[in-house]
Amino acid sequence: MQESAFDARAPAESESEQLPSPELWESERIVSDAIGRLMVVWGFKRNMGRVWTLLYLSDEPLRADALRERLQLSAGAVSMTLGELARWGVVRKVFRQGDRHDYYEAESSLWKMISRVLRERERAEVLLAIEALEDGLAALERFAEQAVSAPARARIQRERIEQLLELARLGRSMLDALIDHARMDVSWLPRFRLGRRT
Amino acid sequence: MQESAFDARAPAESESEQLPSPELWESERIVSDAIGRLMVVWGFKRNMGRVWTLLYLSDEPLRADALRERLQLSAGAVSMTLGELARWGVVRKVFRQGDRHDYYEAESSLWKMISRVLRERERAEVLLAIEALEDGLAALERFAEQAVSAPARARIQRERIEQLLELARLGRSMLDALIDHARMDVSWLPRFRLGRRT
């Protein structure tokens, strides 16, 4: 379990004094770092979380430039990060007439974001796993029925792969349910629960 | 040492020929690779997934040795991996009388495993995030009320941080519900659903 990922940045700074630009509010620093951390746990890059957060917390679209200085990143990093965020549909480029800068704003519907990620990434993973498990099961049948090498082993193995399949399929259902509800309805929040056996 | 006997042939294809030990069934290879992949997505190491899977698919406890040769790993890697898996409580060392080897077996209740990971890792992350968000909110109040620098920015920011907090708290509830149900009841599987607004 790679615990790492931490790096809980203490307010105390060594001489490398990365003073985070006067325009970055304390609250923004705290929140963007927290979300950055969380993003890492979720398999994204830290800077994606930090950039998105600043945009989300801003009352107006920001220029790449502003992000660069507030987060102390290189222009390249900002550009690539924005690109990735845009590909995930969680950040949008907006134009302003009479201004040749590119501005960016965050998708402000959290549920839209989440359902998108679940749909495009988590779901794909689960589908892949299901497929692989089915393949494994097929390979087992093929192998077991001709060479009766180890019946107990084959039997247990079939059982267990089927368990895994069941779990994976449940995962798929859960994701589908979440995606579905997230899309149409944001107010089910406090009503979350699981079916209880009757 | 004791591999021979089996793979008498082996026309030797590419020299990088990672032949995966005759004792590793095709089905085992497929499934353990798939689970290994999934584990990576979940933030664990690939080999943890592969090792756990072999144990889970086995009808009897295995020795570190057997894992080493089936997965083509060094003894050190196997040992460390088993250690980590044991710390997560998903693999157990078992002893057999009159046999001085260490044997290992997988926790066979998938839900026990999952609820444990959710409880110890995911939940901790969410709690941390909630805490950070609350700190951010506090920092914002502190800052905003004395220096009335940018009222709109402060207002929006407060709103958005509160949104994030709401989401994080929902996440916590969902995790708690999952953990709770997973612990006491394995048969709610097909009954999963979300509350629908009435």
Add this chain to the structure above:
DNA sequence: GCATAGTTTCACGCGTTTCTGAAACTTGGT
């Protein structure tokens, strides 16, 4: 058409993470 400002792309380097190989350690047998 050229100069200027802003943005994107990309090869490289750096810091991490993961694995290996070998040495140290344990345990049971003789």
Add this chain to the structure above:
DNA sequence: ACCAAGTTTCAGAAACGCGTGAAACTATGC
């Protein structure tokens, strides 16, 4: 007590992912 077989630990090597900096590209204004 010593040996043999197995296991764990650890320093270093390889692999990997990420961000930088500079060059290429684009668009605007003169």
